[in-house]
Structure formats: structure tokens, C-alpha cells
Amino acid sequence: MQKVTTRHFNQPNSHRLETYLKDQGYEAARKALTQMTPVQVIEEMKKSHLRGLGGAGFPTGAKWGFIPKSNPKPKYLVINGDEGEPGTFKDKYIFEQDPHSLLEGIVITCYAIGSHKSYVYIRGEYVKSMQILQGAIDEAYKQGFLGKGIMGTSFDLDVVIHPGAGAYICGEETALLESLEGKKGFPRLKPPFPAVVGLFGCPTVINNVETMACVPPIIQNGSEWFAKLGSAKNGGTRIFCVSGHVKKPGIYELSAGTTLREIIYDHAGGIREGHQLKAVIPGGISAAVLTANEIDVKMDFDSLKSIGSMAGSGGIIVMDETTCMVWAAMVAARFFAHESCGQCSPCREGSGWVYRNVKRIYEGEGRPVDLENLPGIVNNIGGNTICAFGDAITMSVGSYVQKFKSEFEYHVKEKRCDLALSNISSPLMGEARWG
Amino acid sequence: MTQEILQQIDKITSNYEQKQAALLPVLHLVQEKEGLISPEAEKEIADYLGIPVVQVHEVVSFYHLFHQKLKGKCHLSVCQTTSCALLGAEDIIEHLKSRLGIKAGETTPDGKFSLSVVECLGACEIAPMMQCNKEYKGFLNKKNIDELIEKNS
Numbered sequence: 178m179q180k181v182t183t184r185h186f187n188q189p190n191s192h193r194l195e196t197y198l199k200d201q202g203y204e205a206a207r208k209a210l211t212q213m214t215p216v217q218v219i220e221e222m223k224k225s226h227l228r229g230l231g232g233a234g235f236p237t238g239a240k241w242g243f244i245p246k247s248n249p250k251p252k253y254l255v256i257n258g259d260e261g262e263p264g265t266f267k268d269k270y271i272f273e274q275d276p277h278s279l280l281e282g283i284v285i286t287c288y289a290i291g292s293h294k295s296y297v298y299i300r301g302e303y304v305k306s307m308q309i310l311q312g313a314i315d316e317a318y319k320q321g322f323l324g325k326g327i328m329g330t331s332f333d334l335d336v337v338i339h340p341g342a343g344a345y346i347c348g349e350e351t352a353l354l355e356s357l358e359g360k361k362g363f364p365r366l367k368p369p370f371p372a373v374v375g376l377f378g379c380p381t382v383i384n385n386v387e388t389m390a391c392v393p394p395i396i397q398n399g400s401e402w403f404a405k406l407g408s409a410k411n412g413g414t415r416i417f418c419v420s421g422h423v424k425k426p427g428i429y430e431l432s433a434g435t436t437l438r439e440i441i442y443d444h445a446g447g448i449r450e451g452h453q454l455k456a457v458i459p460g461g462i463s464a465a466v467l468t469a470n471e472i473d474v475k476m477d478f479d480s481l482k483s484i485g486s487m488a489g490s491g492g493i494i495v496m497d498e499t500t501c502m503v504w505a506a507m508v509a510a511r512f513f514a515h516e517s518c519g520q521c522s523p524c525r526e527g528s529g530w531v532y533r534n535v536k537r538i539y540e541g542e543g544r545p546v547d548l549e550n551l552p553g554i555v556n557n558i559g560g561n562t563i564c565a566f567g568d569a570i571t572m573s574v575g576s577y578v579q580k581f582k583s584e585f586e587y588h589v590k591e592k593r594c595d596l597a598l599s600n601i602s603s604p605l606m607g608e609a610r611w612g
Numbered sequence: 613m614t615q616e617i618l619q620q621i622d623k624i625t626s627n628y629e630q631k632q633a634a635l636l637p638v639l640h641l642v643q644e645k646e647g648l649i650s651p652e653a654e655k656e657i658a659d660y661l662g663i664p665v666v667q668v669h670e671v672v673s674f675y676h677l678f679h680q681k682l683k684g685k686c687h688l689s690v691c692q693t694t695s696c697a698l699l700g701a702e703d704i705i706e707h708l709k710s711r712l713g714i715k716a717g718e719t720t721p722d723g724k725f726s727l728s729v730v731e732c733l734g735a736c737e738i739a740p741m742m743q744c745n746k747e748y749k750g751f752l753n754k755k756n757i758d759e760l761i762e763k764n765s
Contacts, residue, residue, distance in 0.1 A: 251629075263693040263732035294629075301640070301677045302733050304746040337627045342636055342675030345731065359635030360667070361674035377629050420695040420736035427737045462694055462732075494694050494736070508697045512731050518674075 179406060181414050182390040183430040186274045192309050194316040197277035203322050205393035206284040210330045218289040218396065225400035226412030227392075231257050231348070231385030232461065232490040234411075234478035241382055243372035244290045250379040252292040254283060255357065258299040258306070258386045259341050259348040262461035263512060264492025267416040267428055268386035272299070272306035275390065276313035280336065282389030284327065285396055287334050290382050294335050297386075298353050301342040311338055345516035349564045350383040352518065363520045364564035387416055408434030411477040419445040421495035422452060433488075434480075437472040441495060452497035456581075460489025462509055463569030465576035466502075487572070501596035502584045506577035507535045513570045524567040527558040531574055538585055541592040548589050551578055613656050617645060621660060632663045635671055639678055648679045676730070684719045684726035686764040689743040690752075692729050695736035704740050704752050705729055711761055724765060 185191040185200065194202070209218050223238030244252055256279070260268040271279055283295050299307050314336055317323040325333045339357055341347050347356045351365035354376050375381020391413055395403045404412040411433045417440050420426045424446030431440065437459055441447065448454050454469045459476065465486035467474070474480050481488045496505060514532040519525045534551055537543045555578065559571030578585060588594055613621075620641055625634040638661070642653050649672045658665040672678045688708065692701050705716065708727055712720055716729040735741050738750020744760065 260734045261732060264695055264736055266734045266736055269734055300734065301675075302743060305748075340637055340640055341677075342640070343677035343730075344675050356636065357633060358630065359632040359661070359663070359671070361670050377633075418736065420739055421698045426695075426739070458694070492736070494698070496698060500698065505694065505698075508692075508694050512693050515731050 178414070178431055180430050181394050181403070181406065182271065182275070182278065182387055182416060183428070185278070186270065191274045192276055192313060194277055194313065194320060197275070201397065202277055203281055203284075203328075205396040206281050206288075206322065207328055209285045209288055209396050210328055210332055213396075215289045215291060218285060221395060221400045222289070222392070223400075225391075225395045225403040226407065226410055227388065227395060227403065228411055228478060229385055230387040230391070230415055230491065232262060232463075232487075234488060237384065237388055240372065240384070241286065241290050243370070244380045244382060245373060246291070248373075248380050251294065251377075252290055253376045253379055253381040254287050254290065254292045254295040255350075255353065255376055255381055255383045256283065256295065256297040256386060256389060257348065257350060257353055257383055258297055258303070259345075259353060260300055260303070260386070260490075261345040261348045262463065262490040262492055264418060264420055264458060264461050264494040265490040266418050266420075267491060269303055269306055270416070270428055271386050271390050272303065273309050276310045277317065278390040278393060279310070279386055280313055280317050280323070282392035283336060284322065284334060285392050286382065286384065286389065288332055290380075292382070293333050294337075296337050296339045296357055296376070298339045298341060298347070298357060300347075301340050307338055307340060314338070344518070345512075346518040346564075346566060349566065352564070353383065354381065361518075363518055364566075366563055407432055408475060408477045408480075410479060415476075415491050417444075417476065417491045417493055419493045419495065421457075421493075422449050422497040422500070423447065423495045424449055431476075433477040434475050436475055437467070437493070440476065440493060441472065445493075445495070448495065448497050452499065454495065455498045455500055456496045456502060456505070458492070458494040458496075460487050461492035462494070462512060463487070463565075463573050464489045465572050466505070466580060468580055486576070499596060501539070501594050502577050502581035503535065503539045503588050503594065504596070506574055506581075507532070507539045509573050509577070510535045510570075513566070513574070517566065521562040521567065523558045523561040524570065527554060527567070528570055530554050531558075531570065535574070538588045539594060541588065541594065543585075543589045543592075545589055548585055551585075613642070613653070613660075617642065618660070625661070632661050632667075635661060635663070635668065636675070639668075639672065643678060647682050650680075682719075682723075685724050687726045687728065687743075687745055689728040689730045689733070691731070691733050691735075691739070691741055693732040695732075696739040696741060699739045701740045703754075704742070704757065707754050707757060711758065725761070 227237040228234040346352045347362040352362035356362045371381045407413045429444045478488045510532040514528040517528040555575045559568040654668045658668045719726040741750040
């Protein structure tokens, strides 16, 4: 499989400009700035079938096309590097291993949408990522790839890193804009959409880090080449992050049309020794959990949607037969309860209610009425909130209850969990696992 | 705030079209120097950026990386979300609690360690993991935790 966004990862000093330049670095930006019009760049993106790799899978070219040309206000490109979706850790690798691919993507994108200012929002915990990216930004300014008159053209662009401060909700694009404006991260009501009223009230495109890293190779090698790497209407490759009960957790760049089974068994080494697959989250904690029988699904956005889950951020969390699914639901519910921003009542109250309910059931204190009430509580959050966080609670927690109902019933009836201890006290404790 | 900090704040605010947008990076800077965000600092930052002090306070209390109390010299933030939980995060947290003699959210009396239990830090490939001040530590087990505690005691 041809690598696109991870092609430099194994080279020594892959984060340095001199390494990047050896592989036609910034040539795509030069091509866009000197041989293409902004409209041509956007058309190329549309034909590539590149879709937003932060989680929503929105067609990137279409998103850029929404920026109104007649609006006299400044335009902004905001990069979403808040990477907080549990199970996801790919953007960190791009920041640290190939920051110039991100920066070159930013140059091309800003040229296409007519922006002269880009903010890269990075989650506050990624201190190393911020240091490495800042080093790359400094190198790019020095070399004339950022700043005034880029590559001898009349195009100017400044790039600024903005640190987050530990709030999952800021990965939601309008909460991110609020955070970037110096406020708490409360998502905004849409419409208006950020393409019209975004950062500082100006037209704004918000793109994920990995999406940006796809842009230079598309300009360099053509949209057709990129589209063919993926599946229909979902061009290219994507970086899958695999973690949990697999032998080789890590990142794997594969075609968007790869099946989940191939990723788990052919790439991530399969389930840890002596165990079998029980369940897997295919696209970050917000995605509906899949049973072991559902892993022949292709990992593109449309295929996963068709079976009621989602490709999301590409975060694959694998669970073997030692996992109690009531416990797994409780861990997910705890996450949502902790990270609800508190703006909308159904989510603020509902997330805590769901967590307490599932926790009671898991701990053997659940009453039959708790189980009866659970689907109703879960289903009344999604669709009733400003942002998609509420929908995530419904999809995620709801899927455990629906697909592993017998385990919930067992906990309520028998008032105990037969798997709890085998799961928590891993027999491997005290030893290094994968070196 | 010292002249030096104010100069650095000016440099940060110059990156933004609106001064108040610099609030998060400015809070990071002040916390880096002082170890926490005090009510006095909130007031000074608010005045300097031309925003109400309540806006600074709600930001400080909304984002969990900002502290209103001093943390220990070695601040351990252990991830408890799914991938880490699947590989024994609960055991790691229990071990740290008993080794340090504190609960999550507390600091040891000698000021050397603080323990926080946090949600996903974006490093599931090295689960179970935690953040020790700015650094990520992965593949945690009782042995390497004990070593880390001894090194920092």
C-alpha cells in the first residue's frame, strides 16, 4: 500500500525542513501558487474525494468552496489539532514526524480560500507537538515558505499555534472557535456556519491535521491518483489508530476501503495471545461499538454509516473476551459525563444520569427499572443538543445496551459481574508489554 | 506581573486580531511562571486584555489544565479512558494512590507529588499511560511507577 501522510515517518530527522525538501518538499505549494488559480485548487480537491479526517468525513473541496468570495472580511484557516477523541493519536504523529506536510497543506489551502492567517489549535497536553511544530514554522519563515511574498509571489501568510487547555469539547469546531477567541468552549448554534461567520465573525475553514497533510500529495500527484487509493466517494488513505487488546497497537496508514478485520489481524497483529475478539470501537469512543461478527465492514465513512456506526476519527479500540461490556459502557459514559460542556440541559443532566445508571448496574446495584429506563434516557440526549456530543452519547452508550443486552440483564438479575476482576487485574501487570 | 511577563504577553497578543483571543496562551504563560492562576492574576490579566474578570475566571475554571491551587513538583495525570482502562489503568491508579498516600485530586504534604485522574490524552498506543508534568509516560506497570516515584522523591 502506498503511503501518503506517513511516507516520511521512518526517516531520521523527518521533522526537519532539510529532510522534507529532499522529497520534493514545498513543490506542491509552488505548483499551486505559481501555476494554478484558487478555483483550480478547489476543483482538484473536489475531484480527489478527500474527506475530512477529523471525524465528520465532510468533503474537503466542498467545504473550501463555501467560503464566500464577495465577503470583504478577512478569511481564516483554522487547523483542528485538538485530537481528543479517545482511541485517536494520529495527528500527534504528523505534528512530530512530518510537521512540514501540515504547513505545506496550510499554504495551499490558504491560497485556495484567500486566507492570510492560519491558527493551528493544538490540545494543551501535546507540549512536544507544539515545540516541534513551532520549530518547523520558524524554519518555514526563514526559508520564505511562510510570511510575506511566499516563494516570490505576492501571497502572504502567517501561521500561529494556539494551545488548548484540556477540554474535549474544543474538538467540536465551533467550540474550538470560541476557545480560540479566548472564551470557554461552548459550541455555537448553526447556522450560521463557520464558512460564513467563523473566527472573529469572519469566513473560516476548519480542517483536521491529517486532512491538511493529504493536500500537498494531491496537488503534486493529481486528484485521480489520490481518489484511486481509497474507495468510492472516499479518496485516499487514512491513518488508523489501533489500541486495546491487540498485539501491536499503533498507527497504520491504509486505504480508506480496508476492512476492520484486515486492520486488526493483518496489521495490528491480532488479539493478544490466548484471547479472542469480543467487540471493537471502529472510529473513536463516540462510534457505535461493533461485535466480533461485524468486522468484515470496510472502514470508509459510508460503509460504517450503513451498519449504524461511524468511521469517525479512525480510532480503533479492540476488546477481547475478558471485557465486561457493562463496564466498557460505564467507562464510555464516565468519559461523556466528565467532558459534557454543560451548555445544553439534555447533555449536561443526561450524561451524568446515564453514567450513574450504568455504574449502578455494573456494580451489582442495578434495579430492573434502571435497565428499563436506560434506552429512554440515552435516546433523549441525541438530537436535542446544540452540538454532536449529545448524539455521540446516544450512539456510543446506546450501542452497548443494544448489542450486549444480555450482559446488562445478567448484572441486574445476578447482581454481580463475572468478568470484572479478570479485566481490571490484567495478568500481565508488572511486566513490560510490547517493549 | 513583572515587566518581563508583560512583554511576553504583548508578543502573544500581537498574534491575534482581537486582544482577548490571547487569553488561553496568556494563562498558560502566567501559570508556567507562577505555578497557578491566582485571583490577583485573573484581575491583572483581565485588566490587561480589557475583558471582565469574570470571563477570565470562567475560562480558568472551565479548562482543567489551569490550576487555582499549586500542584506538586511532579504532577501525575493518569488516563482512565477506554484503551488505558482495558490495559489496567484502574490498577495503576490504585497503586499510585497507595504509594503516595493520597486520593485523586490531592497533593502529598511534602509538595512533591500531585495525582490527577484524567480522560484520554491521545496516546492509546502506549496504554496504560500518564502525563508526568509535560512528559508522556507509557506502558505503565508497578515497577516503572515505583522507579519514577523514587526518582522524584
